[in-house]
Amino acid sequence: MLETVVTSLTNTMGETLSLRDHTEREQAWLDLLSTNKLKHLKTDKLLEMALNSKCFRVAEYLYERQHDYSNIIPCYLKDPVRKTEVFNYILNYINVSERCIQEQFLVNFKELVAVSSKKTSEIVIEYFPDLIEQFSEMLEDNCDLQYVFLSEIVLGDVKLPPRIAEMKYEVHVATALLLEQGGEWTEAIELLLKHDMIEEGINLCIRGAEHLDSEGAQRLWLMLLQHKRETENYSLRQLLHAAAPHVPPAQLLELVSNVNFGDVRNLLQGILSDYTHDVQMLSTTLKLLGKDLHYGKYTVSMI
Incomplete structure (x- = not known):
């Protein structure tokens, strides 16, 4: 009778089970195992039938x-119902040496990324940060998986080697950001300017003015102004306007005095004239506002 039951539980020929029926069949089989009703069958035979x-x-x-833990993660990954539960298993036993989770994680890494790049990257960041480059290399034959994995790593605020960050889709902005985070401001601006990313270069210079000393910030703006732009998106006047709030006018004049842009004096004079006009307008506005407030208070007191 047990043989008949087992045959019925494991027979999948000529029928398509619903997910519910398959789950119930599997639970019945587990009940027989837990009550030791199938002890007459060898484990290897049972495993073959189960797989x-x-x-x-x-x-x-x-x-x-059997204490054969090396095949447990694949059991999760092959099960469409329990795929995502594999991460709970990994986290529960990651510090249990006999489970050899690190070795299993390496062997099944590509499949884990395919299930959830976010959860896989979180485990990598927490437990295997020194192996990020190795994990990236394991995904080189699948650029899409590699890109989503590295994207999650970057979002996790992990500083990647520039070579890894740039190996897919040439994500120069991400690479420049990593260089900036590492304090390599000059290398970051050089990379952006190499690919004519002027707007990103301006933003980098603005951030540099907040974090670097005056000499370091001035150096970034000089590199930006000296760049031979192949695009017409930004004129020299626009670049000087961008630099003006972050570099004192006297230093700005000195900054471009040796730059081969032709006659920049007229441009600077125009910028300084605009600046003076803006200051005058702001001063006049403040005076008018002060008068309005004064008369407003006077009127209230009279009432």
Whole structure:
């Protein structure tokens, strides 16, 4: 009778089970195992039957009973119902040496990324930060997986080697940001200007003015102004306007005095004239506002 039951539980030929039916069949099989009703069958035979019938919960149970932990993660990954639960298993046993989670994580890394690049990257950042480059190399034959994995790593505020950050889609902005985070401001602006990313270069210079000393900030703006732009998106006047709030006018004049842009004096004079006009307008506005407030208070007191 038990043989008949087992045959019925494992027979998948000529029928398509619903997810519910498959789950119930698998649970019945687990109940028989837990009550030791199938002790007359060898474990290897049971494993073969479980894998052939895609009863991966049963296979996991048998592997656990044998203390064969090297095949448990694949049981999760092959099970469409429990794929995402693999990360709970990893986190629960990651510090249990006999489970050899690190070795299993390496072997099944590509499949784990395919299930969830976010959860995989979180585990990498927390437990295997020194292996990021190795993990990236493991995904080189699948550029899409590699890109989503590295994207999650970058979002996790991890400083990647520039070579890794730039190997897919030439994500120069991300690479420049990593260089900036590492304090390599000059290398960051050079990379952006090399690819004519003027707007990103301006933003980098603005941030540099907040974090660097005056000499370092001036050096960044000089590199930006000296760049031979191939695009017409930004004129020299626009660049000087961008630099003006972050570099004193006297230093700005000195900054471009040796730059081969032709006659920049007229441009600077125009900028300074605009600046003076803006200051005058602001001063006049403040005076008018002061008068309005004064008369407003006077009127209230009279009432």
